[in-house]
Amino acid sequence: MFGRLLLGLVLGGAGGAVAFLIQEPLIDHQKALFDPAVAVEQTVWLSIILGACYGFSLGMVDSLTRGVPGQALRKGAIAVLIGLPGATIALFMGNIAYGTLSNLLGNPAGTGAPPTPLGFVTDIVPRTIGWTLLGLGIGAAAGAVTGSTKRWWHSVIGGAIGGALGGIAFQIFTLIFAPLYLAMSGGERVEVGAPGRAVGFPVLGASIGFFIALVQEALKAAWVRVIVGRNEGKEYPVDKPVCIIGRDEYADIPLFGDTHIAPQHARIIRQQNRHLLEDLGAPAGTLLNGQPVQQAWLKDGDLIQIGSMRLQFFERATRSVVREAMERIEQLSSRPPLPDYLCPYCGERKDPVTGQCACSVLPGTPAPAAVASGASPAAPPSSAGGAAQPAVGTVPTRLVILGGVKAGAIFPLQGDVLTIGREPGRDLQIDFDPTVSRRHARLERQGGQWVLIDEGSRNGSFVNGQPVQQRVIQAGDVLRFGNTEIRVE
Numbered sequence: 001m002f003g004r005l006l007l008g009l010v011l012g013g014a015g016g017a018v019a020f021l022i023q024e025p026l027i028d029h030q031k032a033l034f035d036p037a038v039a040v041e042q043t044v045w046l047s048i049i050l051g052a053c054y055g056f057s058l059g060m061v062d063s064l065t066r067g068v069p070g071q072a073l074r075k076g077a078i079a080v081l082i083g084l085p086g087a088t089i090a091l092f093m094g095n096i097a098y099g100t101l102s103n104l105l106g107n108p109a110g111t112g113a114p115p116t117p118l119g120f121v122t123d124i125v126p127r128t129i130g131w132t133l134l135g136l137g138i139g140a141a142a143g144a145v146t147g148s149t150k151r152w153w154h155s156v157i158g159g160a161i162g163g164a165l166g167g168i169a170f171q172i173f174t175l176i177f178a179p180l181y182l183a184m185s186g187g188e189r190v191e192v193g194a195p196g197r198a199v200g201f202p203v204l205g206a207s208i209g210f211f212i213a214l215v216q217e218a219l220k221a222a223w224v225r226v227i228v229g230r231n232e233g234k235e236y237p238v239d240k241p242v243c244i245i246g247r248d249e250y251a252d253i254p255l256f257g258d259t260h261i262a263p264q265h266a267r268i269i270r271q272q273n274r275h276l277l278e279d280l281g282a283p284a285g286t287l288l289n290g291q292p293v294q295q296a297w298l299k300d301g302d303l304i305q306i307g308s309m310r311l312q313f314f315e316r317a318t319r320s321v322v323r324e325a326m327e328r329i330e331q332l333s334s335r336p337p338l339p340d341y342l343c344p345y346c347g348e349r350k351d352p353v354t355g356q357c358a359c360s361v362l363p364g365t366p367a368p369a370a371v372a373s374g375a376s377p378a379a380p381p382s383s384a385g386g387a388a389q390p391a392v393g394t395v396p397t398r399l400v401i402l403g404g405v406k407a408g409a410i411f412p413l414q415g416d417v418l419t420i421g422r423e424p425g426r427d428l429q430i431d432f433d434p435t436v437s438r439r440h441a442r443l444e445r446q447g448g449q450w451v452l453i454d455e456g457s458r459n460g461s462f463v464n465g466q467p468v469q470q471r472v473i474q475a476g477d478v479l480r481f482g483n484t485e486i487r488v489e
Helices: 002-026 036-059 061-065 069-104 117-144 149-185 194-219 316-333
Strands: 222-228 235-237 242-246 266-271 274-279 295-297 303-306 309-315 398-401 410-412 417-421 441-446 449-454 461-463 466-468 470-473 478-481 484-488
Touching (some): 002 061, 036 061, 061 069, 149 194, 222 266, 274 309, 309 316
Antiparallel strands (some): 222 309, 242 266, 398 484, 417 441, 461 466, 478 484
16 A cells, blocks of 8 residues: 555656756747736647656556566557647646636636735635646546556546646745745746646645545555465555456466466456456466365455465455454354363363472473373363373474365474464464464474474464364374364474
8 A cells, every 4th residue: 555655656756857947948928918818829839748747656656566666668659649638638628617707706816916814815716726626637548547447536636636736836935935926026027836746746746646546545445465375465456346356467467477377367347336256267376265266255354265365355345244243253263261170271180289280390200291182171280299100202393284274284393483373474474374473383393202382363373173272293283273273293
């Protein structure tokens, strides 16, 4: 989101700055004060310059945001062709609106009279309305190249807001610098709008680019985010009747860097405010939440796997329903309070006499004791010295995920610590399960054994169905974090 906002702000402002630098030496605004025919001619030239500069700079934003710079130049050129008539019509309409409203408010336009505070108040309203119409036309041209009706409307709204801000900036700077221009002219009738244009044109472009992105972000109904693969973190709006996913640079959701992804691999179809995922027959297929699909309805939070790329789908219409369901799952999987006779760390029954359990360390015992993975949690520990002895078993060497998008994935147990959680950077990242905490648990090598330690996770860590805070694990154990099960081998 922030990249799109910044890109629109910078490119729009740059387009306005270039427009000012081009038109200022070419257009004699002074003559337009005295000759209406010259004023019309210069308005045409000004609209051409504005349409070309704003159209090219803002027309590139959408393609650059989607990561296809080669397409951006072509889209910019198309936006120029659309922007020329759009800016011309909008500028003439803006001038008509400005002149009409100025006359109604008793502040006739084009008189060349020195600006006053009262004149500023009566002039800012028609000026703002006139520039709003100009921004609306420029926004319409920038939105036309996106190929989406929704994004076109978003661009029109953003352009109108940006135009209003540009008009206000123009009026403020004209009022500030006009006395200097009048003093230099010796009281003659002069055109004093250059300072206003120097600020107003860049502000107009920057505001249009920024607010187009802001309106699109606020009003988007569905979108996908790349969570694994090239351009990780980039978001793509799903706002067309049909959005193509694939390796083609003209795809609505372009995925590059994996030759197993077809140019047109899959598509998302909007039907009655819902979204349908459809595979287009590529050999690699399309997975939805880890399962191959030909067609399937999407809901908020779904994970789409295409080749090595993983996308997450977001939809405002189904977001509340999914969140309520996830909250119910989290409540069911939350750790219940343990009774006093069970150890809060290993979940085993304490000895009624000594108060010790399977993870107790006695004097002279080098490592924590553990029960066999198949032992019943209700059975008290038994040993010659009153403490449980370490069970004989195979030392674990790897973990195997049993479900979800990464089902079957193997993670070797290496080093001394293996971190587990949902956030990037964890050794075992379970990013496909929202019930897993960002920093859920870790496995530590202690005295030749692997010990599972919960890190204060919301939904707890489980070994063979029993909640634990700390426990030695062995080959054959089944660990559970949130709704994800992992077998120890």
